[in-house]
Amino acid sequence: MQVPRIKSESLITGLIKVFGYSAILFVVLIFYFLISEGFPAITEVSFSEFLKTRWYPIEDYFGILPLLVGSLVVTVGALIIAVPIGLLTAIYIAEVASPQTKEILKPLVELLGGFPSVVLGFLGLLILSQYVRQILALPTGLSALTGALLLAGIAIPSIVSISEDALDTVPKSYRDASLALGATEWQTIWWVTLPAAKSGVLTAIMLGIGRAIGETMVVLMVTGNAPMMPTGLSTLINPTRTMTATIAAEMGEVANGSTHYHVLFFIGIVLFIITLIINVFASTFVFRRKKRSERILS
């Protein structure tokens, strides 16, 4: 009775170990494939060509700059809206709302987080862009602004949930100490609770940035898909094109193995690296975990 059990125990332990290492394997695989399909782009197109400002692959113009800038403009625009609204909403839910209100608001925000982005893009196309067109007197409503507005809607749920969790984790004793010194709840929020939750809130914002930069369908559907370099203030109301939209729109039409094909993979590498940097930043802020030994002996 003993021996078979020991054998199956080590079998299962081994199997579980295999699963554990598979995560590393997949990251390596992804990196490898992106590089192997994207690297030829560097040899086929000179690096200085990438830094040009014209993206017109049909005539061999592979300037990535307008795409990078497009992603940047739309993301920054989204964050300007999403961070204040998201953070303030999180503060409201965590610190001010009654438990019943909290029970309603939290699931509601999570609901928005689960929305398929194509549905938001669809609504943006049919409704939001019409409003933008009318209010700003533009030829179409497809612009960087429309994209930024919708992206804010995508980023807000992430920012709200994670910030709210971070605020909830602040020990009650901090608040009690502040109130006991005569501060109001309002003052406690801004001087004690929020600073204590700083790292969690920063993580939330980083993840919001990640979601905004990585979003494809929404920007594909409402930003007008015209790769243009910024021209001052009117950038926002002009159409634009992001890196993600470029990949999605053009991948279906390229010949396998062509230069255009390799360049699209190259853009994928750029995206991968950008989100990698953001995630590394975010993970350095993540709360520390107790080591298993501490948990056992305590």
Next chain:
Amino acid sequence: MKPKHSPARRNRTQRLGFFFLRLVAIVAVIPIIAIIAYIVYKGAPALSWEFITGFPSDGMRSGGIWPAIVGTFFLTMLCALIVAPFGIGAAVYLSEYAPDNRWTQSIRIAIINLAGIPSVVYGLFGLGLFVIFLNLGISILAGSLTLAIMTLPVIITTTEEALRAVPQSFRVVSRSVGATQWQTVRRIVLPQALPGIMTGVILGLERAAGETAPILFTAAVFFLPGLPSSVLDPTMALPYHLYVISTQVPGMSPEIQYGTALVLLIFVLGMNLVATIIRSRARARRQW
């Protein structure tokens, strides 16, 4: 010591401040309700038996969306079958078996990075590895594999959280009466973590069902004469269908567009609802 501001003034600041916060929260939340209500309002008229179970006709302008529904269903199911064992297995390893060292740290970092990769990059990866290199072609299998890798980090992190929530004292007690590591995991830790694990899996699948970019180059086609006959066939899918009929088909009736959006929404939010129910029922029945 005389305070600089009178209590009355500080209270007024607080009341104004709270009012402002409440306003912002409403601004953030009302659109959610409005969106759902609007889609239901405009899409419900399109929902008929023929719409849900019929095939499209007249270049998608009329008829039903059954093949898209079936496609999304199969993609999601196959994705679940692939990702669940890997994700839960990896999480069990990290939570219960992995030593606290550099290797384990690097695995966790790898997972966090996987989680942040844009869905379109997963689509590229799926194209390169599954469609081209493994020669699966544009197929349900390639699409499901791509979706599975995309969903993997979410499943691993939520499962690990669920496992860690089980009190350590249970494990110590179990080992102290002579149970092995695996017996402890199988008989106590996993059963107690199960509701949390299921919630995580369902929420991960919810995202997989609604994403367009990963299946764009790996599984989805706009039109199929019939239903796919094997996993090596391409398929129609709801998110992709909605994308195409709202951007590339002239003369499309808004009703059908809203109807398609509504069906997708029901599919996705239905999963959300199931997950929420599982989570709250488990919380009530917890024995610790």
Next chain:
Amino acid sequence: MNTKNKIVTENLVLQYSDGTESLKDISLNIPANSISVLFGPAGGGKSTFLRILNRLNDLANVKQVSGKATLYSDTGELLDILAPDLDVTSLRRRVGMVFARPVVLPMSIRQNLTYGLEAAGERNKNRLNEAVDRSLRQAALWDEVKDRLDDPAVDLSGGQQQRLCIARSLALEPEVLLLDEPTSGLDPISTGKVEASLQVLKNNYTIILVPHSVQQAARAADYAAFFLQGELIEYAPGKEIFTHPTIQQTADYIEGRFG
């Protein structure tokens, strides 16, 4: 009085992974069928010592345990507790442990009791039920739960839960029972019940107890060892050590001059 020894440790030293020494050179003979008490102020190494005896310290990040610890089993064999290839699951069934906070598994009362036996491979329903019966009576809990064995164990009171934990260990018919401050969270009546059942249990088992007060130590001990900051200061029969301690530090602690 020539009493058989149950557990003998020689020069036991335990070092944590960060270098701090938790136990320094512990040599102790634990006699069979008696209550041996390990007492002393917090941080003395008593809990660590207990966890070596059932190899529970394997679960934590311990750098090194050196020395020797031997179990004189009822079957006649001598078990080297620290041997790396020792079957620890079997050891833990022979050396049971009760913890300071009652930890009942999230199952029914009956399942809590049969858990260890089922993990060992026991499937026979009769033997399982017999174990449930026997262990509950030995832990003085039978009368209070005999009608609700299939109810969740969390529904029991604190004192009942702790007696259930004792019963859970007894179900495996161990040779040694280790108890780490078993009554620290309990009211005086439950404490009294536990102490009374220990006096009965010692006839069939060897008991090593870390008490939560000097008074409990004095009430319960047949033999007592005074631990101070990882060292064994004094070890003597209970009647002697609490009335005439031979070492000054022991006397100081017993009389409350520090703690």
